Amino acid sequence: MGVAYSVGEVDHLYTFFVEWSPENIYSHKHSRKQQEFLQVHPDALSVIGSLLKDSPPENWQIVSVKQQKRRTSVCSSADSESDDLLPVLINHSQILKELHLEQLMSHIPARAQGNQWKLVYSTAVHGTSLRTLYRQMAELDRPVLMVIRDTDGQVFGAFSSDPFRVSSYCYGTGETFLYSFSPEFQVFRWTGENSYFVRGFLDSLQMGGGGGPFGLWLDADLYRGSSYSCNTFCNRPLSLHHDFTVQELEVWSFV
Template identity: 60%
Template sequence: MGVAYSVGEVDHLYTFFVQWSPEMYTKDTKKSVRPRYVVGEKNNNNNNNNNNNNNRYLVVEKDKVDAISKLLSKHDTPAAAKNWQIITVKDSKRRPSVCSSEWSEVGETEEDLLPVLCDHSHLLDDQHLERLAAHMPARTQGYPWQLAYSTVVHGTSLKTLYRNMAGLDNPVLLVIKDMHNKVFGGFSTEPFKVSDSCYGTGETFLYSFSPDFKAYRWSGENSYFVRGHLESLQIGGGAGGFGLWLDADLYRGASYSCPTFHNQPLSTQQDFIVQDLEVWTLQN
C-alpha cells in the first residue's frame, strides 16, 4: 500500500528532505539501523530498465512518514507525473525489488529484514535473501542494495568489476553460481579493489547454499579477509589455501578450507567454473 506524490526530479526530492528536515535522514544515527519506509521513484514499465541505475531512495522510519506528507503538502511543486511513492517495508517477506513499477506492503515481522534489491537478480531469490539477512551486519539492514556488477550485464572481467567498485565506500555482497548450479559467495565490509595488502574487518564472511545454507564467520586466527590483484580476487587465506579465489576472467574459481573462516569448500568441488556472478552494494 502506498501513496504517490508529484514532486519533480529525483535530486530535488533528495535535497528537499535533507535541507528542510535533516533529522529524518541521518545515516549515522542509531535509529537508522532499522528503517521501515522507503521513499523512491516509481518507474513505469517502459522505462524500468533505463532508470534503475539512476534512482535515488530515502530510507526513513515509520514515525517520520506523516511529517514527510505534511512537508510535501506545504511546499508544492509544479504538476508532474506521479513518480513517487512512500512504501512500507516491514518484514522478511517483502518484495525482492522495490524499484519495480509495482509497490506493496507485505507481512508484519519486525526483526528479520530482507535486503531490498533495487535491481533484478539472476541469482538470488527470497529463500536466499532470507538466509543471508540473518547474517548481515545490523547496520546494513533496511537499506536498499544496488547491483554494482553482473556478468550478465557487464561481461566477465575482474578489471570491470574493480572499475565498477571505484568510488564506493560501502559493504558488498558477492554471489556466485557455478556450472553445477550451486550458489555461494562472500560478504565484504569494503568494496573490492586492487590492493597491496589485505583489507576488511571481522564482519566479513563466506557462505554457501551447497546444499544447505551455511555461513562461515571470522575465526580470529588471521586477518586475511580480502585482497585484490589484477589477475585474481582472494577472500580468506592462510596455510596455502584461499577460502574463495577467482581468476581475472571471472571464469575459473576455487574454494578451499582456510584459517580465516575455518570454512568448508563452498562448492561441491574445490575447483569450479563460474556460470554467473553478481556483486551488490549497500545504497545509503
Template identity: 55%
Template structure:
C-alpha cells in the same frame, strides 16, 4: 403455518396460562375470581372450547417435557453466534497467515534490480546474517556478468569510489550458489584489507555461513589477475581469476570454512556484486 383463534378461544388460552403459571401472569395484578375464567352456567359451549384448547395444549406440553429437561443441560448457540465464532476463528487464522507473510516480506531487502542468482529464501538468509549497519538499506547492483561481461577489471572499475560493504554472489556450472560478504568494496591492493564483519556463505543445498575465526586477518586482497578472500593455510577460501571464469575454494584458517562449492576447483556460470549503502 399459523393457527387462527376466535376471541373466545384467546380468552380461554389466556386463562389456561394464568392457571398454569399464576406466579408469572398474575404478578402485580389483582387475583380474579373463578367466575371470570369460565362462566359454565351461562355459556356451556365455552367449556367445550376450553376443554379442547386445554387438551391440545396439554399434548404439546407433554411432548415438550423431555425437550425442556434436555435443554437445561444443552448450551444453545444461535445461528448468529455460530457464524460469529466461525468468522472469528477464520479471521484469527487469516490474521496469523497475514502476519507471517508480512514478517517474511519485511525480512527481505529491497533490490535495485532483479537478481538472476538469488531467490527469496537466499535473500532472507543472507539479510539475517549481515551486520546491523546494513539492515534496512536497499541493495544496489554494482556488477553482473550477464550485464557487464566477465572481467575482473570491470568489477574493480565499477566499485571505484565506493565506501560501503558489498555482497559477492557466485553460481557455478554445478548450479551451486555461494559467495562472501565483504566489509569493504573489492579493489587492487598490495596488502590484505577488510574487517571481522566479512563472512562466507554457501547454499549447498542448505544455508551455511562461516564467520571470522580470529586466527588471522587475511580477509581480502586482489590484483589485476585474481581476487582472493581468506587464506593463510596454503589455499584461499575463495579465489577468482581475471576472466571470472575459473574459481577455487579451500578450507582456510581465516574462516575455518569448508569448501564453498561441491568441487574445490569450479567453473563460474554467473557473478553478481551488490552494495549496501545509505
C-alpha cells in the same frame, strides 16, 4: 509530495486506523448494512480531520495487512532466525531467489540492514572481467555482497566489509564472511586466526588464507575459481568441488 506531522498528530491518526476496520461498517455483502461507531476524543477528531482534509476520499485506501515482522535487535545473536522483511532489490538478480534472501538477511551486519540492494557488477551486464569489477566499485565506500552460481548450479559467495579493489595488502574487517547454499545454507565467519580477509590483484581476487589455499579465489576473467578450507574462516569448500567454473557472478551494494 511528503508531509511532516508532529508525533502527537501521528499518534492520533495511528490510533484511529488501528481501532477502525471495514468490518465494523459492513457485514457480508448480501446482508443488511450494519452500523457501529468508534468513540474518538474531540481533540483526536480535529487532528484527524486536519490530516484528511487536504486529500479527497477517493485518494485514500484502507487495507488489512498482517502484523509486520519486526527488525531483529542489533544485540541479538547473528545465528538466530531473521525477523526482517526481505530486502528491496533495485535491480533484477539472475541468481538470488526469495529463499536466498531470507537466509542471508539474518547474517548481514546491522549497518547494512534495512538498506536497498543495488547491483554494482554482474557478468550478465558488464561481461567477465575482474578489472571491470574493480572499476565498478571505485567510488564505493560501503560493504558489498558477492553472489556466485557455478556450472553445477550451486550458489555461494562472500560478504565483504569493504568494496573489492586492487591492494598490496589484505583489507577488510571481522564483518567479512563466506557463505554457501551447497548443499544447505551455511555461513563461515572470521575465526580470529588471522586477518587475511580480502586481497585484490589484477589477475585474481583472494578471500581468506593462512598457510594454504584460499577460502575463495577467482581468476582475472571471473571464469575459473576455487574454494578450500582456510584459517581465516575455517570454512568447508563453498562449491561441490574445490575447483569450479563460474556461470553467473553478481556483486551487490547497500544503499
